[in-house]
Amino acid sequence: MRKISIFGATGSIGQSTIDLIRRAPDAYDVVALTGGHNIARLSADAIALQADLAVTAHDDRLEDLRAALAGSGIEAAAGQAALIEAATRPADWIMSAIVGVAGLAPGLKALEQGATLALANKESLVCAGQLLLQTAARHRARLLPVDSEHSAVFQGLVGEDIAAVERIIITASGGAFRDWPLEDLKEASLAQASSHPNWDMGQRITIDSASMFNKALEVIETREYFGVEPEQIEVLVHPESLVHALVGFNDGALMAHLGAADMRHAIGYALHWPERRDLPVARLDLAAIGQLNFRAPDLARYPALAQARDVMQRRGLMGAAFNAAKERALDHFIADRIKFTDMAEITARVLEQIETQSGLIDSAMTLDNVTQIDHIARKLADVAAAQNTG
């Protein structure tokens, strides 16, 4: 039996992972499940999957978790240290599906124990790509992409030489506002931004799809994971979300990956890699679909895309600053303190200010330095948000 743990088990990716695990319960020995506020779901899944350990990220929810697990024999724990400890428990395969930079420290610990880390938590790669890749190499651990675009590229590269790759094209649905008049964007509400045309995902990534901050992170993730130059990465708006990515080779061939908009494909590919196994995802009927559409992204609608280019040019710890500013701006939008279009203004201001406010951007990529930059960028984002509301 394969020993597995799922970080962020109560979220959208975590639940899709659990759906796959439940279809073959005899194949997996579940070590740890982690969640945040959703104690009911965390405890129910821990009991159903007979996990050894369940961890909530929040110290003040420990008693609730203990109560929900009473009599099950499952260990309960809470807080950041408990999350890290859970990542050190021996496992063969670990899903990293915490949202935000909070996924970085457990992910690093998982790699240090030599486990295969299925990485949905793209923020880790954006903040500390080199640190993750070096940690994986040092401990002979494997890092497998779970983001649908990166899984698609990874699959397109099987048997290929990365040196023969001319370009990588990742697609974007364009999100909730792709066809809105530009002048209406600043009035976009939280409910409108939280509804995705094709994918059923967590709220934060859904809003990030509408602003394309999600795609901006994915462009940086592509650079970090596959080691290509920024100029080799393109974004293509594809409203149907059926082509997930394309890899262009030096002979002019363009290999496309198509599949239903269902994260269980990418999760299942990482779970069974290097094999392919039957997955419960819809099969595409291209004759019925009839038509696929593509267009270039409108950079005025999606300023985050140009910001990602600046971050890649600047390098150092700028990815961590960008992600932190984006996370904080998103918090403010969700709390109804700023407008939708303010988010990109805030990240732009933080990117401008971070170099003068901190001498840390070029310092070594350690967890401590990433955490420090993260804190500084969050404070700058809060100040910028207050100016926008003031």
Ligand code: NDP
């Ligand atoms: P969700 O918001 O649905 O789930 C996030 C998970 O992380 C939940 O288990 C949540 O717990 C937990 N969590 C939240 N905050 C913290 C914290 N500070 N510390 C520890 N745990 C925390 O997110 P998604 O599943 O949508 O996304 C997860 C990751 O996967 C993100 O990095 C996202 O970018 C990436 N991703 C998601 C895709 C999707 O289709 N959803 C596609 C590709 C990538 P609780 O809910 O109990 O509070």
